[in-house]
Amino acid sequence: MQFWSYFAIRLVQAVFVVFIVATTVFFVSRLVGNPESTLLAPDQRRPEAVERLREDLGLHHPLHVQYGIFLWNLAQGDFGSSWLGGGTPALAAIGDRAVSTLKLGVAGVVFALALAVPLGILAALKRGTVLDWLARFVAVIGQATPSFWLGLMMIFFFAVQLGWFPTGGEEAGFRSLILPAIALGLFELVAIMRLTRSGMIEVMDTDFIRTARAKGLNERVVIGRHAVRHALLPVVTMLGLSLGRLIGGSVIIEMVFAWPGVGRLIIDSIFKNDFPMVQASIIVLAASIALVNLLVDVSYRLIDPRIRAGAA
């Protein structure tokens, strides 16, 4: 199959995924409750006022008509406006928050990759030594630690007791990014490290490494140019899954660290029954996860031509 037709198929699949997510969100949020309970004060809830509000918000239409309007607007890139706070367009409100979430996610990935890859390679090369044993021990513990609890513990020790970092928010710039990035990235760190280690152990046993050594290549070239490249292939696939998990996991970390990202926006909007905000932000989140998965699949195909679409 040609690359572009593969790309097109994957793109259609991604759009389909986002469509299903959008539909689910629409119907679930319509069931959530009536907005007049949060939008109107109790003494304002006269029947005609409620009726007017429902008309303003387009809730007087039957559900299938509302759904049609919703899809039509969505197709044109109109995500609606918040029902609160003067009706900010939902997409604009998300834009600001998305930058924060993205920062957090990128910091989490960088933290995980920067430690996981060297540690995994070292553990594989020094297999069976104290270092390897230690790395695996940390991995087992890290994988079992609940991220939200780890976050709280780090706030307690490093922010409250030692005062090295702020307890939450993002006002302190880089310093405020460190603790949430660690809490978010630890699980991925462990996963990537294990994968790198097992990949390296496998590749060091192959014929082409033996050939490279037999050619008289410097050990550093053998490892750096031959082995590592090969061992990191599965890490690329893993990274896609990691990014998806990170975006999902950032919701709880944002709650722990009072981080002003999309996750907190969604949770706040849900509690306020702000349907358009809920819909728009969940769709944006799902679309970004779908996009990341798409990019990873496509880039994997570019890196490793042996992979054929049928095998995926």
Add this chain to the structure above:
Amino acid sequence: MAGQAAGQAVEAPLAQRRGVRWRRWLGLSVPGAIALALLIAGIGADWLAPHDPEYINLGGRLEPPIFVGGTWDYFLGTDDVGRDIFSRLLYGARISLIVVGIVVPGAALLGTLVGLIAGWAGGLTGQLLMRLVDVQLAMPAILFAVLLASLVGPSLRNVIIILLIWTWPSYARLVRADVLSLKERDFVTASRATGAGPVWIMRRHLFPNVVNTVVIIMTLEVALVILAEAALSFLTVGAPPGTPSWGVMISEGRDFMNVAWWPIWLPGLALLIISLTGNLMGDWLRDALDPRLRNVR
């Protein structure tokens, strides 16, 4: 003479193998003991707990555990409204067990079924079912838990529903992958040639061959489900406030973190130990049953 020598040659490796097998079981002893303790704690909470887990005693707020100057009466201390932490931990184990007991077998059943059908049918049906898996992957489960909680209020039932929806796809994907290769094998073709129907083939030929995979994922999922329940309860969209769930305990201890460490440390440690145990047992089982799955997670 020759026969005797041959007999000895066989005996030595056999003894060795016994040693290996014995050592292999040793790896399971510690996690197994912890899992057993969890089971006993959850089932026997009514008899083991020294106090009512929900009894509020404002006179005895934030009593420290015994090893930092507390009393034997509340040997793991009390929380911010004077409830006994040890008793709450025991009942928390019960909540975790209930959630795991429903979610893990339920998701395994659903996921295996979908995986079998998607792998066997292929074509449009298979594609559609696998896109369902993608949808789930792109949809952060936490958000739907919050949506559901704001619809019907936080409850354990929500947690169970959300976690079922969240976890079945991992079974479906691996089972499908297994089925895709199994259905090309000769024994399946032979069975088809003799006129066996799809249900028969799935039950008699495919299912027995994927059951190892399913059992391994189930074990590995136990820790994941326990942690997820705690996370949802921590976000106040899981077990209702006041319930002795470990996640709720952490969430309630959070405000007093600076005054007292035990209300938040102890349930957190319990979570860590249990999920460690689950992972170790899963790894052990995977190595014993199917080392191919090493990189599954």
